[in-house]
Amino acid sequence: MKISAGALVLTLLLLSGCATTWVKVDDSGRNYRSEHYSVTLPTGWLRLESDNTLILSRDGILLQIISIQYRPHENTFEKIEKDSSVTMLPSELAQLTIAELKASQDDGLPSLEILSNTPVELAGHTGFDIHLRYKTDAGLRMDVEMRGVVDESGFYLLKYSAPTLHYFERDRQTYKTLTESLQL
Amino acid sequence: MRHVLLALAVLLLTACETTQIRPMQSQEDTSNLAAEEKRLWHSAEELDEQLEKADYLYGDAELQAYLETVMHKLYPEYAGAITVRVVDSPSLNAFALPNGSIYINTGMLSRLENEAQVATVLAHEGVHFTNKHSWKQRRSIKNSTAFATGFGMVTGIPGLGDLISLSSIYGYSKDLEREADAEGFLRLQAAGYDVSQAPVTFEFLLAEVEALDIDEPYFFSTHPALEERINNFNELVSQHGTTNGYKGTEAYRLHTNKLQLELLADYLELSQHESVLLILERQDAFLRYPPSAWYYLGEAYRLRNEEGDTERAVNAYQTAIQLSPEFAPSYRALGVYYMKNNNPLQADNYFIKYLELQPDATDRDYIEYYRASLKSQR
Numbered sequence: 001m002k003i004s005a006g007a008l009v010l011t012l013l014l015l016s017g018c019a020t021t022w023v024k025v026d027d028s029g030r031n032y033r034s035e036h037y038s039v040t041l042p043t044g045w046l047r048l049e050s051d052n053t054l055i056l057s058r059d060g061i062l063l064q065i066i067s068i069q070y071r072p073h074e075n076t077f078e079k080i081e082k083d084s085s086v087t088m089l090p091s092e093l094a095q096l097t098i099a100e101l102k103a104s105q106d107d108g109l110p111s112l113e114i115l116s117n118t119p120v121e122l123a124g125h126t127g128f129d130i131h132l133r134y135k136t137d138a139g140l141r142m143d144v145e146m147r148g149v150v151d152e153s154g155f156y157l158l159k160y161s162a163p164t165l166h167y168f169e170r171d172r173q174t175y176k177t178l179t180e181s182l183q184l
Numbered sequence: 185m186r187h188v189l190l191a192l193a194v195l196l197l198t199a200c201e202t203t204q205i206r207p208m209q210s211q212e213d214t215s216n217l218a219a220e221e222k223r224l225w226h227s228a229e230e231l232d233e234q235l236e237k238a239d240y241l242y243g244d245a246e247l248q249a250y251l252e253t254v255m256h257k258l259y260p261e262y263a264g265a266i267t268v269r270v271v272d273s274p275s276l277n278a279f280a281l282p283n284g285s286i287y288i289n290t291g292m293l294s295r296l297e298n299e300a301q302v303a304t305v306l307a308h309e310g311v312h313f314t315n316k317h318s319w320k321q322r323r324s325i326k327n328s329t330a331f332a333t334g335f336g337m338v339t340g341i342p343g344l345g346d347l348i349s350l351s352s353i354y355g356y357s358k359d360l361e362r363e364a365d366a367e368g369f370l371r372l373q374a375a376g377y378d379v380s381q382a383p384v385t386f387e388f389l390l391a392e393v394e395a396l397d398i399d400e401p402y403f404f405s406t407h408p409a410l411e412e413r414i415n416n417f418n419e420l421v422s423q424h425g426t427t428n429g430y431k432g433t434e435a436y437r438l439h440t441n442k443l444q445l446e447l448l449a450d451y452l453e454l455s456q457h458e459s460v461l462l463i464l465e466r467q468d469a470f471l472r473y474p475p476s477a478w479y480y481l482g483e484a485y486r487l488r489n490e491e492g493d494t495e496r497a498v499n500a501y502q503t504a505i506q507l508s509p510e511f512a513p514s515y516r517a518l519g520v521y522y523m524k525n526n527n528p529l530q531a532d533n534y535f536i537k538y539l540e541l542q543p544d545a546t547d548r549d550y551i552e553y554y555r556a557s558l559k560s561q562r
Contacts, residue, residue, distance in 0.1 A: 089550075119550055
């Protein structure tokens with residue numbers, strides 16, 4: 001099954017609510033703090049901020065995109081109508097995150113391949129780390145890595161997506177470094 | 185995807201003159217097509233290719249061969265002209281393209297119980313092909329206000345799900361559907377099938393449409409129309425009588441067992457536990473499903489998470505272990521349950537058993553992590 005990378009990006013942007021403008025991250029703006037978390041951003045990247053999502057890209061959202069999203073526990077997974085809770089196990093969270101991703105595409109993403117799904121330490125909590133792959137409309141393979149964790153306040157999802165060929169591995173470490181800097 | 189949608193748009197948009205459209209009589213008629221119809225066929229063939237390229241098809245050659253055998257029993261004079269393909273989609277749908285390509289979803293197949301029921305669906309779709317319903321219907325779509333809405337939907341939302349829905353929505357009018365039901369029924373009877381299964385096919389699906397509050401006009405159409413079709417089939421049965429014909433329960437199970445279990449897993453992956461409960465809470469469900477299906481029932485209760493569901497889930501996992509002791513996931517499920525209920529010893533025993541039965545489990549890292557955290561609790 002194939003999905004449009006453009007549609008996916010557009011969905012991301014629409015989901016992010018009141019999008020403002022892209023701002024280049026410089027040394028003075030590296031330490032980003034929102035109401036629910038703080039994180040160190042990569043310098044030279046562009047960031048776009050909205051109500052509950054922070055989007056980052058270096059060369060354009062079709063080439064690589066990192067998003068950080070906070071969602072409260074109530075109706076966390078909107079498409080599948082599920083809440084999260086602080087008592088959820090990382091594997092349960094991972095299962096719901098994958099279900100939500102599939103449900104967000106009208107074709108259910110049958111081309112989706114889960115390459116790995118393991119526990120990971122994030123901001124002092126144990127969460128999940130999922131690496132997956134799918135095909136776009138044009139047959140372009142895209143890789144996605146998602147790390148998620150819950151605390152008393154809600155669910156945090158850090159997602160990195162880029163074309164499998166060349167881009168994904170190139171900026172993967174930047175994404176990992178960013179996730180390691182997360183503080184709740 | 186865009187190519188697929190364009191192909192669909194061509195199928196919908198191509199105008200055709202209002203000459204009398206006569207049904208085909210045999211496979212030979214497929215080589216005597218009018219120019220306009222040839223274009224329609226060409227578009228359908230392009231659509232076939234796109235569906236295949238887009239990884240939409242369920243790759244089970246044996247199942248496809250079985251379904252084509254059923255189709256051949258129903259339409260022997262069209263040998264080679266009608267193909268049956270299975271779409272890997274959990275929704276309840278089936279549709280016919282004008283070139284004789286019949287598609288049936290895994291979701292639909294998973295709900296049917298025997299060969300007579302799947303033959304009901306295939307016989308119905310076959311009439312759409314032999315009687316050239318796509319061609320007839322497209323003219324009326326072109327002239328209807330509904331067309332604009334439909335076309336907007338297709339072009340506005342790029343997804344093959346829409347294409348499939350649209351094939352059902354705009355494929356055929358009420359009159360043509362009635363014609364397909366009536367002629368399909370006669371085909372069913374002529375092929376020696378148990379015709380009493382025809383209304384049963386629709387009754388199962390009506391129950392699902394009601395329970396899940398499905399309002400999309402799938403193959404089986406919207407709710408009131410579905411009831412009407414059940415009545416029509418019951419009338420046909422009373423007119424023509426039952427024949428003590430072939431039901432084909434065992435043959436059907438043999439070819440669909442794997443698919444049915446996979447569908448349960450697919451529904452759970454999509455968090456669609458309601459569908460799993462509808463399938464497995466049926467009185468005779470476990471006559472059709474292997475004992476490991478108790479695990480899926482337990483998972484559906486766990487995901488629904490209503491009052492009493494935890495106990496129901498635990499009972500279902502335990503039943504799965506009792507009846508299918510080599511099926512690993514039931515042990516993992518109980519391990520998680522005991523871990524969450526502060527019984528680390530019991531939890532660890534179940535996790536050990538799980539990994540023993542499934543050493544290459546894809547979630548091994550999680551289980552090892554849970555085991556390590558249980559150690560610190562003891």
